[in-house]
Amino acid sequence: MGDSDRMERRRAVAADRVARYERMVEIRAFEDRVQGLFSEGRVHGTTHTAQGQEAVAVGIAAAVQTTDLVTCTYRGHGIGLALGMTPEVILGEIMGRDIGCVGGIAGSMHLCDRELGLLPTFAIIGAGIPVAAGAALTAQVRGTDDAAIGVFGDGAANIGAFHEGLNLAAIWNLPVVFICENNQYGEYSRIDLTTPIEDLADRAASYGIPGIIVDGQDPDQTFEAVSAALAVARSGGGPTLLEMKTYRYAGHSRADKAEYRPEGEFERWYERDPINTFRARLESEGLLAPGDAEAIDERVAARLEAALQAVEESPPATVDAMFGNIYAPV
Amino acid sequence: MVRMRMNQAVAAALADEMREDPDVVVFGEDVAVAGGPFKTSDGLLEEFGPSRVRDTPISEMGFLGMAVGAAASGLRPVAEIMFIEFLGVALDMVVTEAGKFHFLSRGAFTCPITVRASIGAGLGFGCQHSQTMENWMSHAPGLKMVMLSGPQSAYGLLRSAIRDPNPVVVLEPRALYGGRGQVTTGADGILPLGEARRVREGDDVTVVSAGAMVKVALAAAEASDDWSAEVIDLQTLIPWDRDGVVSAVRRTGRLVIVEESPYTSGWGTEIAAYVGARLFGELRAPVLRITCPDVPVPFGRELEQRYMPNPGYVTDQIDQLLATGRVPDPWWVGEGRSA
Numbered sequence: 001m002g003d004s005d006r007m008e009r010r011r012a013v014a015a016d017r018v019a020r021y022e023r024m025v026e027i028r029a030f031e032d033r034v035q036g037l038f039s040e041g042r043v044h045g046t047t048h049t050a051q052g053q054e055a056v057a058v059g060i061a062a063a064v065q066t067t068d069l070v071t072c073t074y075r076g077h078g079i080g081l082a083l084g085m086t087p088e089v090i091l092g093e094i095m096g097r098d099i100g101c102v103g104g105i106a107g108s109m110h111l112c113d114r115e116l117g118l119l120p121t122f123a124i125i126g127a128g129i130p131v132a133a134g135a136a137l138t139a140q141v142r143g144t145d146d147a148a149i150g151v152f153g154d155g156a157a158n159i160g161a162f163h164e165g166l167n168l169a170a171i172w173n174l175p176v177v178f179i180c181e182n183n184q185y186g187e188y189s190r191i192d193l194t195t196p197i198e199d200l201a202d203r204a205a206s207y208g209i210p211g212i213i214v215d216g217q218d219p220d221q222t223f224e225a226v227s228a229a230l231a232v233a234r235s236g237g238g239p240t241l242l243e244m245k246t247y248r249y250a251g252h253s254r255a256d257k258a259e260y261r262p263e264g265e266f267e268r269w270y271e272r273d274p275i276n277t278f279r280a281r282l283e284s285e286g287l288l289a290p291g292d293a294e295a296i297d298e299r300v301a302a303r304l305e306a307a308l309q310a311v312e313e314s315p316p317a318t319v320d321a322m323f324g325n326i327y328a329p330v
Numbered sequence: 331m332v333r334m335r336m337n338q339a340v341a342a343a344l345a346d347e348m349r350e351d352p353d354v355v356v357f358g359e360d361v362a363v364a365g366g367p368f369k370t371s372d373g374l375l376e377e378f379g380p381s382r383v384r385d386t387p388i389s390e391m392g393f394l395g396m397a398v399g400a401a402a403s404g405l406r407p408v409a410e411i412m413f414i415e416f417l418g419v420a421l422d423m424v425v426t427e428a429g430k431f432h433f434l435s436r437g438a439f440t441c442p443i444t445v446r447a448s449i450g451a452g453l454g455f456g457c458q459h460s461q462t463m464e465n466w467m468s469h470a471p472g473l474k475m476v477m478l479s480g481p482q483s484a485y486g487l488l489r490s491a492i493r494d495p496n497p498v499v500v501l502e503p504r505a506l507y508g509g510r511g512q513v514t515t516g517a518d519g520i521l522p523l524g525e526a527r528r529v530r531e532g533d534d535v536t537v538v539s540a541g542a543m544v545k546v547a548l549a550a551a552e553a554s555d556d557w558s559a560e561v562i563d564l565q566t567l568i569p570w571d572r573d574g575v576v577s578a579v580r581r582t583g584r585l586v587i588v589e590e591s592p593y594t595s596g597w598g599t600e601i602a603a604y605v606g607a608r609l610f611g612e613l614r615a616p617v618l619r620i621t622c623p624d625v626p627v628p629f630g631r632e633l634e635q636r637y638m639p640n641p642g643y644v645t646d647q648i649d650q651l652l653a654t655g656r657v658p659d660p661w662w663v664g665e666g667r668s669a
Contacts, residue, residue: 069402069403101436102434102435102436103436105433106433106434110434112434112436112438112439113438114435114438114439119399119402119431119435119439120430120431120434120435122427124426124427127395127422127423127426127427129395130391130392130393130394130395130396130398130399130423131395131396131399131402131423131427132399133392133395133396133399134397134401134403135399135400137355137399137405138399138400138403138404139403141355141381141382141400141405142404142405160391160419161392161395164387164389164393164395165392165395165396167387167389167392168387168393168396171387172384321436325432325433325435325436325437326433326471326472327432327472327496329495330495330523
């Protein structure tokens with residue numbers, strides 16, 4: 001797919017809740033497929049998947065403009081797909097192929113799409129937080145109505161970059177929305193073992209900015225919350241911290257089977273699975289007719305199969321890509 | 331030509347770039363209202379206003395991260411690190427973020443940040459405020475790095491650093507801020523990155539130096555009637571001027587490197603290895619590195635002066651090299667310490 005297809009995917013998610021549902025299904029199936037490819041030994045290295053967090057991804061993508069810059073973590077496949085990146089450019093990057101969004105020299109943790117507003121995703125916990133504030137500084141100095149979004153996990157709320165980034169954004173009243181995807185685990189450790197408070201949104205008070213808890217399993221609520229915070233940012237109201245309560249279905253990375261989870265925890269969260277609950281809502285509203293959900297599942301499966309084929313036909317990452325972009329030409 | 335101090339030359343370069351490019355912004359600790367702790371941004375707030383010239387909290391990771399995001403989205407931020415050691419708490423933003431954005435975006439994003447930091451010993455700041463730390467950056471592809479040696483170098487290299495589309499670290503020897511010199515301002519005063527500058531002609535030995543050691547190397551060269559030294563100011567440490575240095579050393583047959591940093595893993599180690607390999611068989615003497623010892627910078631005045639290469643010591647080391655054809659021991663071996 002070319003540029004226009006990626007922009008079309010973005011517009012679809014922005015405009016239409018059924019398209020958001022389909023994208024959530026695509027993210028889930030994509031992540032499952034990626035895990036399968038790793039366990040089959042068809043991909044080397046590591047990967048971090050985001051099953052369970054689909055409603056956060058589409059809520060953000062539906063609310064931001066393509067001229068807003070987004071920083072995001074190494075657990076970024078879902079947000080990349082939601083923003084409009086295609087399965088083949090992300091899978092191509094994960095598999096180290098030329099078709100990948102960075103030519104296969106970066107890997108699963110490092111996705112990027114300038115046209116869609118996605119800065120290179122961050123594999124250093126918390127690093128994207130002040131960087132998002134910097135993108136917002138550009139909007140403020142130039143006087144545009146752009147804003148920036150900094151997405152990070154609950155683990156990042158304990159690193160210095162979180163404090164420094166929020167503090168700076170607050171004192172300079174920057175147009176930035178900080179989104180904490182609280183998926184309950186920082187790497188292998190449950191949040192309550194590493195953090196003395198229950199709600200990370202409370203930390204916003206230290207910086208004198210709003211801190212809002214959002215149901216991260218509901219794409220309507222994530223969309224509304226990000227839209228509202230962006231409106232505040234664009235109108236000169238400064239930064240907001242959104243804590244999206246969500247749940248990571250998989251382990252931290254491919255090697256992690258998440259055996260540290262308390263019994264029953266996954267099942268409790270799965271009762272409120274974001275895809276199942278959103279499908280039920282769309283069906284009850286009449287936006288999904290009988291058979292529509294199955295058709296979406298089939299469409300997504302076919303799209304992913306075609307993507308995998310395109311990736312496998314693509315040559316490996318090239319020496320040109322390795323040497324080509326160390327320095328920008330003067 | 332205008333006579334000015336090096337700190338004034340820094341401020342002049344910042345002001346001229348800000349006049350020419352509205353995307354240039356300056357921030358750091360005490361750079362706005364106070365004009366910089368070393369007066370390197372004096373007058374900028376008054377001329378360019380509080381949107382483009384900003385005081386930050388004591389928050390290096392935060393404001394360097396902010397510089398990265400601002401640069402990727404179109405500004406040309408110049409961030410000041412008061413003492414190079416303070417970069418230690420923010421190094422990720424320079425070496426792992428700024429230096430990799432172009433690579434990680436397949437060339438779609440650039441990250442034209444300029445990170446200015448004061449460096450070096452000689453002013454009695456103690457071992458946590460007197461290092462040079464250039465090798466924090468020299469092993470991180472994607473960055474450029476320059477070291478200032480005086481007012482003209484400050485004006486010319488800083489302007490190039492700000493204009494460069496890549497992240498550039500500018501190391502500013504603190505002990506030189508007050509030193510005066512004639513400066514050509516405007517377009518004619520801009521010095522390109524990546525080119526060394528010959529500051530003295532000579533035939534018997536090529537002395538490569540950088541930063542505060544350029545002045546030391548020059549004084550050492552002036553002091554000898556027995557040999558004549560060509561002195562080169564390397565100016566850009568990354569990427570350094572390989573062709574310029576190799577062709578100079580090929581002509582004199584001898585290479586001496588003078589560094590204001592510990593012996594182990596200095597920038598001169600790389601130059602010695604490269605030139606030694608390229609000119610094996612053509613050199614008339616082994617490569618001599620004149621450096622500081624592998625110790626933290628001492629505080630006491632006499633010791634601090636002895637810690638750094640000084641002109642008399644450099645002259646003596648080169649005398650011995652030319653007389654014996656062998657690398658002389660550093661001064662601390664005479665004190666019973668290992669080389």
